[in-house]
Amino acid sequence: MADRYLHLTGTAPGRFLTRRLGLPQPAPLRRWRLETPRLDGPLLHLTAGSSSVTDELAKALAATGLTVDPQAAQPGGIVLDATGVGAVADLAQVHAALHPVVRSQAPGGRIVVLGSRPSSEDHHQAAAQQALEGFVRSLGKEAGRGTTAQLLRLAADGTPEALVSAAESTLRFLLSPRSAYVSGQVIELTAATPGPTPDPAAPLTGRTALVTGAARGIGASVASVLARDGAHVVVLDVPQAQDDLVRTADRLGATALPLDITAPDAAARIAAAAPDGLDVLVHNAGITRDRRLANMPADRWAQVIEVNLGSVLRTTDELLTSGALNRGGRIVATASIAGIAGNHGQTNYAAAKAGIIGLVRSLGPRAAAEHGVTVNAVAPGFIETRMTAAVPFLIREAGRRMNSLSQGGLPVDVAEAVAWFAQPGSGAVNGQVLRVCGQSLLGA
Incomplete structure (x- = not known):
C-alpha cells in the first residue's frame, strides 16, 4: 500500500504544513538499483584515537567503489575509525571528528563508526x-x-590485515543503498577468515540457497535478491500456496518445492531437492494467530510456536547433522521486533521470535566450529506487506512513523540484509541479530 503521508511530505505544501505542525518529515529512501548502485557523494575517512588499522582500512574503503576524499564538502558516507578509543578522554576526539561534518552530509548518507570489543x-x-x-x-x-548510523565492532585479536578483511563485506553493505532501512545497529565481528568472493557484483554465484515461505511477500523478495546475486534458489512454501510459489520460481529461474515445513520429513525432502548440498538456508516461513493470552486457546499458541520456532530448530538440526549444509554455508533466520520488544496480542508470536534470537546466539559459535556454517537472523520492524496493509489505518500509521526514518520498510530491505549475511565474504559475521526496522523507537 502506498504511503500517502510520505508522498505529501515530498511536496512544498506538505513540507510547510508538517514543519509548522511539528510532524515527522520522512525522506524518500534511496535503495539499490542497477542504475544507481552506490551512494551519492564521496566517502570521508576520519580517525579518533590511535588506530592500528588506518592503512588497511583505507585500502578496504577504496575497494567499495566510492571515491575517498578527505576534503569532501558533501560526503555520501562517513567512516570514523574509533578502534583506538581506549579512555574517556578519547571520546572528545569522536566529537571533534564528527561535529564539523554531520550537517554537511548528503541526504541518504551513511555513517559507520568502527570500534573494538x-x-x-x-x-x-x-x-x-x-x-x-x-x-x-x-x-x-x-x-x-x-541518513543512517551504525557501529561495527572489530574482533578483539588479529593482524590489521585480518581485522579489516573480516569487515569488508559488512562495510560494502553498510556503505551502500542496500542498507537503506537499517540504522542504529551494533554489529560484532568474529576473527573468522571470510570466504573468497571472486565477483562482488554476484557474490553468490555457484551457490544453492533455499528460502522457506517464499511464495510471496518478504520470502519472495529474499529469493529474488539471492537470485540477483547469482544463487540458484529453491523456493519452498505450503502446498496451498503452490500457484504463487510456481510463479515466483518461474520468474527467478528457481526450483519450486511445495512443502509444509512442519512435516516430519521436511528436512529429508529439502536435502533431496539440493543433491549437491545447500550453501544458504533462509528460514522465513511464519504465521500469526493473534489474541490476548487470556483469550488464546492452546491450538493457536501451538501452531505459531511450531511453525515459527519448532520447525526451524528441527530442520536446522537435521540438515546440519546430515551434512546437507555445505561447509562455508550460511543459515539466516527471521526474528522480529516483536521478539525484542513484545507486542500486544502476540505472546505466542513474540515468544517464537525471541526463541529464534536464542537459537542464533547459541548455535552460531558451535555451528561455525563444528560445521563451518554461520547462523544469523534478521529482525524486521514495520514492513509494507499485504499483512500490514490490512492493519487498521491509525495503527498502520503509528507503525510507519515510530522509527527514526519515520516510514515503513519494504520487503527488499529485509532481503538485502539476508543477502549480506549469505555472502561467502560474511564469514566473520556470526551469531548476530540485525534489526531491519529503520531504528524502531520500540525495544533496545
Whole structure:
C-alpha cells in the first residue's frame, strides 16, 4: 500500500504544513538499483584515537567503489575509525571528528563508526568503547534526511590485515543503498577468515540457497535478491500456496518445492531437492494467530510456536547433522521486533521470535566450529506487506512513523540484509541479530 503521508511530505505544501505542525518529515529512501548502485557523494575517512588499522582500512574503503576524499564538502558516507578509543578522554576526539561534518552530509548518507570489543580486563577501555554504542544509537535518531548510523565492532585479536578483511563485506553493505532501512545497529565481528568472493557484483554465484515461505511477500523478495546475486534458489512454501510459489520460481529461474515445513520429513525432502548440498538456508516461513493470552486457546499458541520456532530448530538440526549444509554455508533466520520488544496480542508470536534470537546466539559459535556454517537472523520492524496493509489505518500509521526514518520498510530491505549475511565474504559475521526496522523507537 502506498504511503500517502510520505508522498505529501515530498511536496512544498506538505513540507510547510508538517514543519509548522511539528510532524515527522520522512525522506524518500534511496535503495539499490542497477542504475544507481552506490551512494551519492564521496566517502570521508576520519580517525579518533590511535588506530592500528588506518592503512588497511583505507585500502578496504577504496575497494567499495566510492571515491575517498578527505576534503569532501558533501560526503555520501562517513567512516570514523574509533578502534583506538581506549579512555574517556578519547571520546572528545569522536566529537571533534564528527561535529564539523554531520550537517554537511548528503541526504541518504551513511555513517559507520568502527570500534573494538569492550575489554573484560580494562574497564576504562570498556567504558569508552561502550560509550560509542549510545553515541551511535543517538546519532541515528538525530541524523535525519534518510541518513543512517551504525557501529561495527572489530574482533578483539588479529593482524590489521585480518581485522579489516573480516569487515569488508559488512562495510560494502553498510556503505551502500542496500542498507537503506537499517540504522542504529551494533554489529560484532568474529576473527573468522571470510570466504573468497571472486565477483562482488554476484557474490553468490555457484551457490544453492533455499528460502522457506517464499511464495510471496518478504520470502519472495529474499529469493529474488539471492537470485540477483547469482544463487540458484529453491523456493519452498505450503502446498496451498503452490500457484504463487510456481510463479515466483518461474520468474527467478528457481526450483519450486511445495512443502509444509512442519512435516516430519521436511528436512529429508529439502536435502533431496539440493543433491549437491545447500550453501544458504533462509528460514522465513511464519504465521500469526493473534489474541490476548487470556483469550488464546492452546491450538493457536501451538501452531505459531511450531511453525515459527519448532520447525526451524528441527530442520536446522537435521540438515546440519546430515551434512546437507555445505561447509562455508550460511543459515539466516527471521526474528522480529516483536521478539525484542513484545507486542500486544502476540505472546505466542513474540515468544517464537525471541526463541529464534536464542537459537542464533547459541548455535552460531558451535555451528561455525563444528560445521563451518554461520547462523544469523534478521529482525524486521514495520514492513509494507499485504499483512500490514490490512492493519487498521491509525495503527498502520503509528507503525510507519515510530522509527527514526519515520516510514515503513519494504520487503527488499529485509532481503538485502539476508543477502549480506549469505555472502561467502560474511564469514566473520556470526551469531548476530540485525534489526531491519529503520531504528524502531520500540525495544533496545
